[in-house]
Amino acid sequence: MPESVVAPFPFSRPRRTRQAPWIRDLARENSVGTGDLIWPIFIREGADVEEPISSMPGVNRLSVDRAAIAAERAADLGIPCVALFPNTPRERLSEDCEEAWNPDNLVNTATRAIKRMVPEIGVMLDVALDPYSIHGHDGILRGDEIVNDETLVALEKQALAQAEAGADILGPSDMMDGRIGVIRQALESNDFPNTIIMSYAAKYASAFYGPFRDAVGASGQLKGDKKTYQMDPANGDEALREVAIDLSEGADMVMVKPGMPYLDVCRRVKERFGAPTYAYQVSGEYAMLAGACDNGWLDRDRAVAESLIAFKRAGCDGVLTYFAMEFAEKMATE
Ligand SMILES: NCC(=O)CCC(=O)O
Numbered sequence: 001m002p003e004s005v006v007a008p009f010p011f012s013r014p015r016r017t018r019q020a021p022w023i024r025d026l027a028r029e030n031s032v033g034t035g036d037l038i039w040p041i042f043i044r045e046g047a048d049v050e051e052p053i054s055s056m057p058g059v060n061r062l063s064v065d066r067a068a069i070a071a072e073r074a075a076d077l078g079i080p081c082v083a084l085f086p087n088t089p090r091e092r093l094s095e096d097c098e099e100a101w102n103p104d105n106l107v108n109t110a111t112r113a114i115k116r117m118v119p120e121i122g123v124m125l126d127v128a129l130d131p132y133s134i135h136g137h138d139g140i141l142r143g144d145e146i147v148n149d150e151t152l153v154a155l156e157k158q159a160l161a162q163a164e165a166g167a168d169i170l171g172p173s174d175m176m177d178g179r180i181g182v183i184r185q186a187l188e189s190n191d192f193p194n195t196i197i198m199s200y201a202a203k204y205a206s207a208f209y210g211p212f213r214d215a216v217g218a219s220g221q222l223k224g225d226k227k228t229y230q231m232d233p234a235n236g237d238e239a240l241r242e243v244a245i246d247l248s249e250g251a252d253m254v255m256v257k258p259g260m261p262y263l264d265v266c267r268r269v270k271e272r273f274g275a276p277t278y279a280y281q282v283s284g285e286y287a288m289l290a291g292a293c294d295n296g297w298l299d300r301d302r303a304v305a306e307s308l309i310a311f312k313r314a315g316c317d318g319v320l321t322y323f324a325m326e327f328a329e330k331m332a333t334e
Pocket residue numbers: 126128173208209210211212213281282283284
């Protein structure tokens with residue numbers, strides 16, 4: 001940033017550029033639009049079903065047919081991409097997570113349905129085993145250990161099944177070492193040169209994921225915690241090392257997660273690497289804001305817009321947010 005030269009008061013009066021809407025519009029440094037947003041959708045079994053998620057008031061699990069209709073609405077409103085997360089039926093969870101590479105699992109089926117109905121919207125899928133494991137971890141568990149290299153073999157199979165289903169962006173969210181290189185190599189070797197990888201590069205072991213685990217049906221399952229693979233919230237330099245590794249292994253875009261408590265990390269990542277940088281405003285952030293708004297303690301439209309502009313100000317190119325649809329609906333009426 002250039003050094004600012006400021007005249008002494010009264011020659012300098014910062015309020016001059018805030019005195020009326022037109023000059024505030026003209027002086028505004030950042031903006032957020034629907035084109036900056038990725039909308040996460042939870043997918044469940046069944047047909048014609050929308051099921052509320054109690055810990056995320058206003059967010060529903062959708063059956064595949066409903067998800068395709070919702071994606072069409074999102075595209076009409078200018079949202080460029082949806083991210084799909086499965087609420088896998090309990091009987092399909094296993095130790096070895098085979099459901100993750102089932103070509104007909106919920107997210108692969110939903111991807112095909114959405115791409116058939118709305119080919120112009122991007123579809124992003126998470127590459128990680130937690131929605132498919134009986135223990136709720138993102139990798140293969142042997143004894144007490146999440147085994148890194150064995151997990152990579154499973155992630156490769158999962159990623160290829162997703163690319164085959166038509167996913168445009170793969171989001172490895174597991175935080176195993178070496179997974180971006182393995183997935184990129186597999187995509188190149190299997191004729192998917194255009195599949196984009198947005199790595200969850202700096203994903204923290206956070207308390208703010210609680211409602212998500214409820215949404216995907218994994219809250220009761222998790223044994224222990226994820227601290228041996230997700231990052232320590234106390235660390236910032238380590239995030240830069242993680243991002244450097246993922247970019248050098250072939251990630252096209254990188255993500256910081258959660259969002260609002262980690263805006264410093266977003267800023268540092270963007271400044272250091274200049275790569276396309278995204279933040280995930282996670283379920284706990286959604287629940288916190290939605291809960292306060294539902295209680296009348298915050299003005300919902302203003303609080304949501306302010307939370308989203310903060311990501312742009314911090315240097316992000318875009319945001320994954322459960323508020324995407326309501327923000328887009330609001331923008332469309334203005
Ligand atoms: N891999 C996707 C997530 O873990 C989402 C977390 C959240 O929304 O809390």
